[in-house]
Amino acid sequence: MSALPIAAVERDTGIPKDTLRVWERRYAFPQPVRDDKGERLYPAEQVEKLRLLRRLLDQGHRPGSIVAAPTEALAALLEPAGERGREPADPGIAALIDLVRLHRSAELRATLQQHLVKLGLQRFVSELVAPLSRAIGEAWLHGEIGVAEEHLFTEHVQNLLRSSISSLGTGSRSPRILMTTLPGEEHILGLLMVEAMLAPEGVQCISLGAQTPLADIAQAARDGQFDVVAVSFSAAFPARQAFRGIEQLRDALPASIALWAGGAALHGKRKRIDKVQQIAQLDDLPDALAEWRKAN
Structure with missing residues (x-):
């Protein structure tokens, strides 16, 4: 390097x-x-x-x-x-990491596609992509893979999720969810994972992409009459900065618009912010969605 x-x-x-x-x-x-x-x-x-x-x-x-x-x-x-603190990797996860490490792109793409067909989109995200992402992060931290390999993994997974979400068409059920990351957070894989969990439920998800200024998020949410704003934070994003940004965004949004926040940067943190739905893990999204629909 x-x-x-x-x-x-x-x-x-x-x-x-x-x-x-x-x-x-x-x-x-x-x-x-x-x-x-x-x-x-x-x-x-x-x-x-x-x-x-x-x-x-x-x-x-x-x-x-x-x-x-x-x-x-x-x-x-x-x-x-x-x-x-490091648990042994699942053999299936370890095999995928080996494909990433060896830059075997075609095999990696084919193997991920096979898992998607077998599991379905939601289980593919929660049971494979989420733990695989954590394992990739651990491998990077321990120097077992480099930045190029991490990017290879991310690119393949993002392309696969985008294609799968697109094939479902535009959702027609409430809530309408505006998705983005805050300034300084350029990783969008978390947003795609959330959208992949919600799209099969008929939810309308609109993404602004990464690093949207807080004032612009609030303005877009108001102008677009969105029901929920969802923001995601990767493990690389400082937790204190994440909580500060969430608090500022909550203050900028009308009370009628819900704010959901999640991602690896918030995982395991005890701090709670008033009037913010903190999503501890992807499997909690269906419950959060059910609660919103019941209340609205």
Whole structure:
């Protein structure tokens, strides 16, 4: 991996650009080089250390105690907790990860398609895509696959989900759901997984894509007379930033429009926001939908 610009480092590690700049000033790490235009470039070894830092932050360590530490010390801190918390992969999941690792695109596409036909769209998403996505994330965190392999997986799954959703046609039943991610969250796989769970129920889902400004989400929801706004957060998105954005969006939306929020960044978090339906896992979506329909 060659040196990466700051935007790519943010995507790769999930650490926001502003945080990287603050650490650079406060802790003298990272120490990017500059290109001929004066833009920051981060060498591969610094990006690897930033990945370790992100994992330690997720485990509860504070930046002041770890950012300046040597990489070896960070790895020693991480290894015991990481190994204890990692469950053995299901053989079927492991086989798919091997296809991703080896870049066997045709076999990966065919195998995913076979699982889709066998399980049906909703079970395919909840029983295969969701755990496979988590396993891919774990493999990336442990250095077993790279960014290119992760992107390969994501591209295949997104294409398959889009095709399956499109084949169902436009839903005609309420609620009408506006879907997007907040600024800083460029991953849309979570949105497609939610839509794939809801489309077979006849729900009308409209996606704004990724990184929609809060004011624009609220305006679109009002103008389009949507019943629900749904936002998704990947594991790479900082949980504190996610909760802050959810609170701001809830304040910006009319009380008549429900707000649903979910994704890996919120998984396992105890914090609850008033008047927000927090979806812990994909299997909870049918219940959330049933509750909305019963109440409306």
